[in-house]
Amino acid sequence: MEPVAAFPWIALFTILMCGPAVWLALKSKASRWITLCVTFYTAMACVAALYLVPWSFYSYYLLAILLVIAAGGLIVGGIKSRSADWRRPGKLGLFAAIVLTLSGAYFAAMNVRALSAAQPPEGTINMQFPLEAGRYAVTQGGAAPPLQNPNGHAGNPSQLYAYDIVALNSGLHSQTQYLDWSELEFREMWDRVVLAPCSGTAIWVRDGLEDSPTSDDERPAGNVVGIECDGIIVNLAHLRNGSVLVSEGDQIEAGQPIGRIGSSGRTIDPHLHIHAERGPFKGDFSDNEAVPISFDGAFAFRNRIMTSSQPAE
Secondary structure (H helix, E strand, O other), X not given: OOHHHHHHHHHHHHHHHHHHHHHHHHOOOOOHHHHHHHHHHHHHHHHHHHHHOOHHHHOHHHHHHHHHHHHHHHHHHHHHHOOOOOOOOOHHHHHHHHHHHHHHHHHHHHHHHHHHHOOOOOOOEEEOOOEOOEEEEEEEOOOOOOOOOOOOHHHOHHHOOOEEEEEOOXXXXXXXXXXXXXXXXXXXXOOOEEEOOOOEEEEEEEOOOOOOOOXXXXXXXXXXXXXXXXXXXXXXXXXXXXXXXXXXXXXXXXXXXXXXXXXXXXXXXXXXXEEEXXXXXXXXXXOOEEEOEEEOOEOOOOOOEEEEOOOOO
């Protein structure tokens, strides 16, 4: 998502999260029916925004600010409605109440699905977090949609439980220079050290593909290291050209540096893609059985912030 498209997107979600609550706070008097509808809708929309909006792009601090505004609007509106009655709202108010209730119900259904998708599936295998010390955000991850993109990971049999991970800076967002999209090194994730998440044998190593802000659909993994450990294959993709430190057949120890983050393969933004699969090696277009993995005992999901204290050497 480039800045040109990003600002209208966050403006829309700001309105969806805070608009009705701010309107309620500014209104001189609202019936209790309207207050309940706004409260239900705002609560469900704010919960949905926690995992729907790519906060690593905008900053998690912005998320906190918007949540405070929404909560403040509901508190002020609720105080004002204490003196209101349960009178039936007019036609416009009734229409607004119906729209808010149906929208809130839609978000509520999504939230139930998201809660289920945030639970570790049966057979989840624990591994070491695969990046050097720092603070990171999961941009794709979970057991199912809506935490996983149905047109991305969830549409590939071997990547049902895959993760995409980016680094966060002190502003809790992933851009070093937010308005300049042309240079890959302006992403906080660029050139971060990738560590082996488990011990095993390198069975797939590819290097030499150029880093680019455009997608390579013919070799979607880009520069990649695949490690066979404990009967599964763990693939770490989108590594930087020339950074891979291992060769096929090497014995690898958990925590060992294997390369650095780049932007090779099917990606327009530097990030680490990691997934595990069970079956014979099939490379870029595998349809093996997906294997759920967790990191240091934590099952990750979209927008979860994770901290690594692992040294890069």
